[in-house]
Amino acid sequence: MMTKFLRDKIAFLLTGVMLAVLLISCQPVPVAESQSPKATPTTATFPPVASPDGELSAAPAKLPPLPYDYTALGKAIDAETMKLHHDGHHASYVNNLNDALKQESGLQKSSVEALLRDLNSVPENIRTKVRNNGGGHLNHTIFWQIMSPEGGGEPTGEIAQEINRTFGGFDEFKKQFNQAGGDRFGSGWVWLVRNPAGQLQIVTTANQDNPIMDGAYPIMGNDVWEHAYYLRYRNRRAEYLNNWWNVVNWPEINRRSQVSLQLAS
Numbered sequence: 001m002m003t004k005f006l007r008d009k010i011a012f013l014l015t016g017v018m019l020a021v022l023l024i025s026c027q028p029v030p031v032a033e034s035q036s037p038k039a040t041p042t043t044a045t046f047p048p049v050a051s052p053d054g055e056l057s058a059a060p061a062k063l064p065p066l067p068y069d070y071t072a073l074g075k076a077i078d079a080e081t082m083k084l085h086h087d088g089h090h091a092s093y094v095n096n097l098n099d100a101l102k103q104e105s106g107l108q109k110s111s112v113e114a115l116l117r118d119l120n121s122v123p124e125n126i127r128t129k130v131r132n133n134g135g136g137h138l139n140h141t142i143f144w145q146i147m148s149p150e151g152g153g154e155p156t157g158e159i160a161q162e163i164n165r166t167f168g169g170f171d172e173f174k175k176q177f178n179q180a181g182g183d184r185f186g187s188g189w190v191w192l193v194r195n196p197a198g199q200l201q202i203v204t205t206a207n208q209d210n211p212i213m214d215g216a217y218p219i220m221g222n223d224v225w226e227h228a229y230y231l232r233y234r235n236r237r238a239e240y241l242n243n244w245w246n247v248v249n250w251p252e253i254n255r256r257s258q259v260s261l262q263l264a265s
């Protein structure tokens, strides 16, 4: 037989437990991380695209010096083309971008890459100008670095192995890259990118668009605008695409590929 003392003790304990449960249930519940689909990575999470030094300033944009002499890439590109391309075309993209942004001091605080990733934040009246000239500035800044007077030959390092795994060998990769560059109608670029799923992929872009506008990281790219080859190769784009491999800077492309892995991590 349970004594009255024991019944009172059990009732007291049960009341305490119920009060504790009530108190706990009133506490705010921690909110789980959103499981919504990933948006295009923000500036804070997108790995540096223009160079190891970081993103391109728009306050104001500046023409980077060519990292070698105009004659240095003669195995593929003549000196006159290099001079016109860098001092003329690239300089124009920089000047035109600064001209577009001169009335938009708020936008000058963004990097060129951030503007291209979020063109909807750019007023409509200057959006196309920012897209074309910001893209032109970024694309050419990358282009000068992924070529070298000591370039060419077979790829080395991690990128060589990944190219083999993805495309079945360097020759097949070159063939597909050249084909895509040749098939790009009008003016544009052919790229090897790391796509948002973390895979290597060959893509082309029109005009001066850059793959970051689609959330992909540009590892290497070739300029197939006529201004890139017409003086020496005339209308023979395929010959230019083929010779271009003689100046490809594999150490820099390996570095970019390693940086691009942050996109998928």
Ligand SMILES: [Fe+2]
Pocket: 085, 089, 140, 223, 225, 227, 228
């Ligand atoms: Fe160009």
